[in-house]
Amino acid sequence: MLKIAIMGAMPEEIAPILEKFRPYKTTKYADNEYYEATYNGVEIVVAYSKIGKVFSTLTATTMIQHFGCDKLLFSGVAGGINPNLKIGDLIVATKLSQHDLDITAFGHPMGFVPGGSIFVEANKELIEISKEVAKELGKTVQEGIIATGDQFVHDEKVKDNIVKYFNADALEMEGASVAVVCNALNVPFFILRAISDTADTDASFSFDKFMESSAIISAEFIMKMVQHIVDTK
Ligand code: 4EZ
Numbered sequence: 001m002l003k004i005a006i007m008g009a010m011p012e013e014i015a016p017i018l019e020k021f022r023p024y025k026t027t028k029y030a031d032n033e034y035y036e037a038t039y040n041g042v043e044i045v046v047a048y049s050k051i052g053k054v055f056s057t058l059t060a061t062t063m064i065q066h067f068g069c070d071k072l073l074f075s076g077v078a079g080g081i082n083p084n085l086k087i088g089d090l091i092v093a094t095k096l097s098q099h100d101l102d103i104t105a106f107g108h109p110m111g112f113v114p115g116g117s118i119f120v121e122a123n124k125e126l127i128e129i130s131k132e133v134a135k136e137l138g139k140t141v142q143e144g145i146i147a148t149g150d151q152f153v154h155d156e157k158v159k160d161n162i163v164k165y166f167n168a169d170a171l172e173m174e175g176a177s178v179a180v181v182c183n184a185l186n187v188p189f190f191i192l193r194a195i196s197d198t199a200d201t202d203a204s205f206s207f208d209k210f211m212e213s214s215a216i217i218s219a220e221f222i223m224k225m226v227q228h229i230v231d232t233k
Contacts, residue, residue, distance in 0.1 A: 002233060003043040005069035006222060007059055009174045012212050013076040014048045016219035021046065030062050040230045045069055049174065052150050053098070056174035060181040071126070071229075072182050072189040074175065075222040077207075077214045079153055079199030081162065082144060082169035086195065087210050088217055090139070092130050093146040093191040095119040096176040097166045100149035110165040118166075119145070120179035123188035126225075130190065133224045141221070144169030146191060148176035154203035171199055190225070194218040 008014040018024065021037035021044055028034075035046040045067045049059035063069045078091065085091060097111045097119050104110055111118040127143065134141040147168035153159060162168050175191040182189035194214035197206035 001041065001043050002071070002229075003045065003067070003069045004226065004229065005060070005063035005067070005072040006044060006046045006226070007056070007063065007072065007074050007178070008048045008076045008215070009051050009056060010076070010215075011048055012215045013219070014046055016216050017075060017223060018046050020223055029066060030058060032059060032062070034062070034067060036067070039226070042226075042230050042233065044226070052173050053148060053177035057177045057181055060178045064181070064185050064187050070187060072178065072187055073126070073222050073225065074178055074189070074191045075215075075218045076172065076174070076193050077196035077211050077218065078146065078170040078172040078193035079197050079203060080170055080195040081159055081199060082142075085142065085170060087197070087206065088214055089195050090141045090218065090221060091146065091170045091193050091195070092127055092141055092143045093122050093175055093179075093193070094127065094143050095121045096146045096148060096179040096191060097168070098149060098176045099147040099162045099166055099168070099171065100151065116180070120176065120183045122179065122190055126188055126190035129225055129228055130192070133221065133228050137224065139221075142169070146175045146193065147171045148173060152203070152207075153199040154201060156200055159199050170195065192218050192222055
């Protein structure tokens with residue numbers, strides 16, 4: 001049976017999803033909780049990792065290696081960089097990069113370490129499904145580059161550098177690490193984010209104000225994608 005991992009970083013990012021899968025079974029593993037359910041003949045595993053690249057790496061790896069998930073969908077919020085992205089807008093990652101991975105001292109480009117790559121590309125079929133779902137809903141979903149790092153960005157200069165090195169459209173703290181895991185383990189993945197702030201000096205206020213409503217926007221879209229995957233399997 002198809003087994004889909006649905007993850008977020010924070011409780012608010014998965015709460016609207018989790019409530020759709022009641023009743024679910026809660027399993028404690030690797031210092032976290034995983035919620036398992038079946039939905040129209042598909043197995044679902046939901047979890048929030050906690051914030052950042054390390055925790056999200058652990059959760060993505062666990063969902064694949066321990067729970068046996070064969071697709072991974074990430075739902076959450078992000079800071080917008082591209083001025084076309086307003087609060088509440090959705091962005092689908094085409095490729096992701098770690099903006100804080102820096103061995104430039106040795107002549108390597110930002111985001112690169114030997115054996116790795118600056119960008120990891122998301123699964124094209126899942127992106128295609130997102131376009132179909134967006135069309136059905138009459139919604140616009142922008143595609144773009146997401147930059148990930150272990151910091152909440154609230155500074156124009158930091159943002160400018162992320163644009164300079166990665167031409168990123170949005171930034172957050174988990175996408176690229178999840179991408180690295182899924183890519184290495186050959187599991188198709190999809191990263192969706194709704195904008196909660198624009199990573200400037202007002203970012204923390206904007207985040208507090210909009211994270212919950214934006215998390216719901218992302219979660220609802222992910223649920224439509226799950227429905228589409230279930231219907232066409
Ligand atoms: C990380 N997530 C933010 C977690 C912040 C505070 C208690 C998304 C995000 C983000 N990440 C939204 N806006 C951001 C920004 N400006 N910089 C980094 O994935 C938790």
